[in-house]
Amino acid sequence: MDGPVVTIGEILVEIMATTLGDGFLEPQSLIGPFPSGAPAIFIDQVGKLGAPAAIVSAVGDDDFGTLNLDRLRKDGVDVSAVAVLPGAATGSAFVRYRADGSRAFVFNMRDSAAGKIAATAEAKAVLAGAAHLHVMGSGLPIPAVHGMIFATIPDLKARGGTVSFDPNVRRETLRDAEGRAAFDRVLAVTDLFLPSGEELAMFAEGAGEEDAVAHLLAAGVREIVLKRGAAGASHFDRDGRTDMPGFAVEEIDPTGAGDSFGATFLVARRAGLPVERALRYANAAGARTVTIKGPMEGTSTFAELDAFIAGAIVRSP
Numbered sequence: 001m002d003g004p005v006v007t008i009g010e011i012l013v014e015i016m017a018t019t020l021g022d023g024f025l026e027p028q029s030l031i032g033p034f035p036s037g038a039p040a041i042f043i044d045q046v047g048k049l050g051a052p053a054a055i056v057s058a059v060g061d062d063d064f065g066t067l068n069l070d071r072l073r074k075d076g077v078d079v080s081a082v083a084v085l086p087g088a089a090t091g092s093a094f095v096r097y098r099a100d101g102s103r104a105f106v107f108n109m110r111d112s113a114a115g116k117i118a119a120t121a122e123a124k125a126v127l128a129g130a131a132h133l134h135v136m137g138s139g140l141p142i143p144a145v146h147g148m149i150f151a152t153i154p155d156l157k158a159r160g161g162t163v164s165f166d167p168n169v170r171r172e173t174l175r176d177a178e179g180r181a182a183f184d185r186v187l188a189v190t191d192l193f194l195p196s197g198e199e200l201a202m203f204a205e206g207a208g209e210e211d212a213v214a215h216l217l218a219a220g221v222r223e224i225v226l227k228r229g230a231a232g233a234s235h236f237d238r239d240g241r242t243d244m245p246g247f248a249v250e251e252i253d254p255t256g257a258g259d260s261f262g263a264t265f266l267v268a269r270r271a272g273l274p275v276e277r278a279l280r281y282a283n284a285a286g287a288r289t290v291t292i293k294g295p296m297e298g299t300s301t302f303a304e305l306d307a308f309i310a311g312a313i314v315r316s317p
């Protein structure tokens with residue numbers, strides 16, 4: 001089916017502390033702003049790979065919004081359904097790395113433009129032309145995002161379109177009955193599921209990996225790609241399992257790696273690449289992303305991924 005890959009969700013900027021520590025309780029130097037937001041990183045990677053791509057979102061009428069829109073346009077993403085809201089601020093995240101590699105965040109999102117995403121005429125037009133909808137769990141709590149996803153999927157499926165789902169979720173969200181119902185409803189129509197290891201367990205609680213995968217495939221999911229971080233990834237479908245080791249790299253900034261991975265796997269599979277090659281490209285996209293500071297700075301073209309793979313060291317299983 002012709003048409004773009006479309007996603008719906010937050011656009012923000014990320015500003016990073018240059019010092020190691022826990023939080024922002026003292027003055028310190030910062031670097032940024034960097035374009036960010038999980039859906040924005042994902043769709044930027046789709047566009048960077050040369051596939052038709054569009055995003056439904058909202059930004060403020062400010063420099064942070066302009067920064068994001070300029071980057072997305074440059075990388076080939078249709079931003080006609082991104083509303084620019086006068087008087088609203090583009091969302092932001094302040095990030096500081098701890099010594100153990102974990103991160104402390106201060107988010108300014110609840111009252112930002114991202115919280116005011118709406119089903120505008122432009123959004124409806126982009127969604128009506130989509131060939132594939134990518135659902136990010138981070139956007140499901142936003143009422144308008146939730147509504148657009150469930151309004152779009154029946155028509156999308158009826159015209160032969162497909163759905164991918166990256167849960168990107170905290171366990172607490174699934175303990176809420178309404179939140180769990182929304183995630184389960186998306187999962188029921190998902191063609192490609194892209195969980196991390198801990199997320200897989202959340203969707204089949206009490207089951208081991210093998211049982212969880214079997215349960216999801218029996219429920220109708222066509223492909224599952226389990227993201228294992230630096231260790232690589234595993235693909236499951238009704239024909240069996242494919243494992244692909246990751247690449248050995250020095251991690252500088254992990255933000256966006258999973259989004260780049262998922263977008264690359266999706267584009268590769270939609271282009272007809274076999275599972276093994278799609279996994280290799282996806283692992284390379286995630287690995288290359290973590291070597292570059294800034295969540296969207298490491299998105300890659302296929303030429304950049306080919307060059308990376310040619311010079312990279314594969315991790316031992």
